Amino acid sequence: MELITVSKKTEKHNPELAAIFHQMASCYRYLGAKHRFRVMAYDSANRTINNLKNDISEYAGKNDGLHELKGIGESIGEKIIEYLHTGKINTFDQLKKKVPLGLLELMDINGLGPATVKTLHRRLHINNKEELIAAIEAGKLENLKGFASKKVENIKRGLKLFKQAHSRMxxxxxxxxxxxxxxxxxxxxxxxxxxxxxxxxxxxxxxxxxxxxxxxxxxxxxxxxxxxxxxxxxxxxxxxxxxxxxxxxxxxxxxxxxxxxxxxxxxxxxxxxxxxxxxxxxxxxxxxxxxxxxxxxxxxxxxxxxxxxxxxxxxxxxxxxxxxxxxxxxxxxxxxxxxxKKHIPGLLQLKDMKGDLHLHSTWSDGADEIETIARYICKEFPAYEYIVITDHSPSERVAHGLQPADFTDLFREIERINKKLGKNLVKKGAEVDILANGSLDLPNELLQHLDWVVASIHSGFKKDNTERLLKACANKYVNCIGHPWGRLINRRDGYDVDWNKLFEILNKTGTAIEINAQPDRLDLPDYLVKEAVAAGVMIAIGTDAHALTQFDFMQLGVSVARRGWCEKANILNTHSWKRMEQFRKIKLQWGNSDKL
Ligand SMILES: [Zn+2]
Ligand SMILES: [Zn+2]
Missing domain, CATH: 3.30.460.10 (Beta Polymerase, domain 2)
Known part of the structure; x- marks a missing residue:
């Protein structure tokens, strides 16, 4: 592969290039199942470029710089070089002739997959968002086979969120x-x-x-x-x-x-x-x-x-x-x-943070090895005293969730790395799934050996999930509820929760609640953080990082906490690991669900 010379240092290619790869993935998705490997490749290239710390031209300027990036093979690498030289990608220009651009935009709307878009295009000649809105207003969708009123409702909701996403970033x-x-x-x-x-x-x-x-x-x-x-x-x-x-x-x-x-x-x-x-x-x-x-x-x-x-x-x-x-x-x-009254509190600051309580490695769906993560943290976040590896549990099949049997090897790997580092930086954790009935998808016999357990809901977003969350809190090994509301900003509304009830039980059981600092989650949101703190609940900030650059999201978590009037003392991971252990011990002594 040919090298390119980095001409203008200030130029920023990543957003546009990532958007092109996203659209190429959408084109192939529209063109059918035989292109599924291309869809995966371009989705992955889009994610990689979005997560880069530096501009893509800097990687392209180094020998093998592109090859070392996750998900960038020979073919996509060539397209990157072509884009950097000419400002466009020929294959994409060809694809655009086969799939109208308006249809690609439609596929970005939540609730509209390629099959639905194809039906709308063929049967109602809908080519873009405006025509879709007009068709909905004229009641044309209800007459289509396979378009139940619930499906039409979902499309309407998707359109609303889509509009929001394009006016507010x-x-x-x-x-x-x-x-x-x-x-x-x-x-x-x-x-x-x-x-x-x-x-x-x-x-x-x-x-x-x-x-x-x-x-x-x-x-x-x-x-x-x-x-x-x-x-x-x-x-x-x-x-x-x-x-x-x-x-x-x-x-x-x-x-x-x-x-x-x-x-x-x-x-x-x-x-x-x-x-x-x-x-x-x-x-x-x-x-x-x-x-x-x-x-x-x-x-x-x-x-x-x-x-x-x-x-x-x-x-x-x-x-x-x-x-x-x-x-x-x-x-x-x-x-x-x-x-x-001179009572404005001293708000939490980024420098108060002593560790990250939610992150993923290659042991599930993260991009980096635990050792790479640990060395990066030592270098870039020298004030951190601990990070908890919270990889996914068995139910998360797409995320390659860990089976109970995998944990022995995981523990051994973490111990090996800590020994090499000469300090106990890396803690053993897991992000367990809260199943539909509120039970967890890893057994207590395993959870008891973990240093920190985050329990999260990853399915069933349309109903009231209060009972599921309460049941998870009742497990004495669960230390924190992850992304408690389940919303994705501009993409998915959060499910219903009786927050007063949840905060009461979190407080009673000694369970923390998370501010998930992913840019599109920020979950809990600021106004609920304020209520949780008022109810005596401890807050844990986790980046949910899936790549090295995402550890910087901690500043977003801190911003949410500040908007929620949090001081340092309200945030669990401003404390030493010793304090964290005390927090866990109190819950273990409290026992379990029969006391609720
Ligand atoms: Zn999660
Ligand atoms: Zn996670």
Whole structure:
């Protein structure tokens, strides 16, 4: 395979290339079962590229760099090189002639498989999403054979989530895009300070637009706005004025707004554009009551209109005799009242984390060997004192779940690695399935030998799952409930749970609840985290990492915890392993279900 020279370091190919491979997989899926190996190959290439730490061109620039990536064989490797050279892939162009692009988009809608899409295309001549919506509205689907009303309902729900996904992106994606653009803004000549604002700064789970507030001398504004509008990522310019510009990014279609203010207005502007709107309204009301006027330019005396000093957010909050309110809390709940009483807690920080309690290795569906993971953690997360390998259990056949007999070898492997590392970093765990009747798919005789047991639901998402979860809590070997709600943001709604009941039993049995930090899970969500903590439940943050780059998701878990008002003490894995063992011991002493 030929090497390519890395020309422009800033160029980012991964998102577009991953999207092409995803669409190629969809094409082959549509074309039928005889292409199933191609479907698997392109799905796997899509996942690999999405998980890369560096741009694909950097791997392609190294001898054998592409071959060393999981799921990239000779044929796909050649297509990557072709794409890097020419910006397109000939095979994909050919495929697009066979499968209309609109149909590929349809297959991304939850509830629409290739067979359904084919039927819709052949029988109702539906070519895209718009035509599907029109057909549903005209009641045409109900007349089709095999389209029961429940199926039509599922398609409608899928369409709704699909629409949501295209207007609001995941926090993780927004964070990466936002930080990238922010770095470029900071390099524009004349910029003194710049920061991300809006819901991205508040770390909401999904983000609409990206907002950036920056300061510069007024004389430089015009030049800055022009330079911003012509950043290499710009697809089109929505607005270009004296003080602001709005662009739409290539590929993702994300809107980015830049607002320029003078140095002395920076704090007020940042506060204003960070929001939330409700927080701003509450703050302005408080200002009025104190004889001030607050807007995006500053704080003013309501009578004389004189501007009060205060160029930072901290100074502005202080003017109103409030404690500084971290952006994650600015949602017009109880934060202003709490800040007035000076009771805003010291929120959890990333550096408080002492370990990861949920991750997968090649022993089930993870991409990396345990030893590779352990060495990576030692290097990249030196503060971690422990990581728990929680590979899947037998019911997860697609994920190559472990059989009870496999655990002897697994234990031996973990002990070997710890010995080699000279410390007990790697702990023995499992992610067991909570079956339909609430029982687990691994026996207690095995679970008792594990250091940490996460129990999760992986099937039956449409019913109320409270009873299943309660029964799992009743097992004295279960330490944590994994991704408790089962939702996938923008793709699948969570199942019904009686949260009050669940929190009560978690607390009673000494079982923790997880914040699963996968970007599309963030499960528990922030508002339920707040309720769980209030009910006395301990929180465990797990990345559920299936590849090395996913350990960075810990920062997302921390963001959710912060939005849930968590302090360090509320989070189990900010503690030493000794404390973790005590937590487990209390549950073992408590016994089991007959006490519920
Ligand atoms: Zn899981
Ligand atoms: Zn998992």
């Amino acid at each position: 995941l926090l993780w994606d927004a964070q990466r895009t936002g930080e990238d653009i922010l770095q470029q803004v900071l390099q524009l000549p004349g910029i003194k300070k710049a920061a991300l604002a809006g819901s991205l700064r508040r770390k909401k789970e999904t983000i609409g637009d990206i907002d950036i507030v920056a300061t510069a001398d007024k004389k430089d504004w015009k030049k800055i706005v022009t330079r911003f509008a012509s950043l290499p990522q710009t697809d089109r310019v929505l607005a270009k004025g004296d003080t602001r510009a709005a662009i739409v990014l290539k590929g993702s279609g994300t809107q980015v707004d830049l607002r320029l203010v003078q140095a002395h207005e920076y704090g007020a502007a940042l506060l204003y554009f960070t929001g939330s709107k409700e927080h701003n309204i509450a703050l302005r009301a408080l200002a009025r009551a104190q004889g001030y006027k607050l807007n995006e330019y500053g704080v003013f005396d309501a009578v004389t209109d004189r501007k009060l000093p205060g160029t930072t957010e901290e100074e502005i909050y202080r003017l109103f005799d409030l404690q500084f309110i971290p952006p994650e809390l600015r949602e017009a709940g109880r934060e202003i009242e709490t800040a007035r």
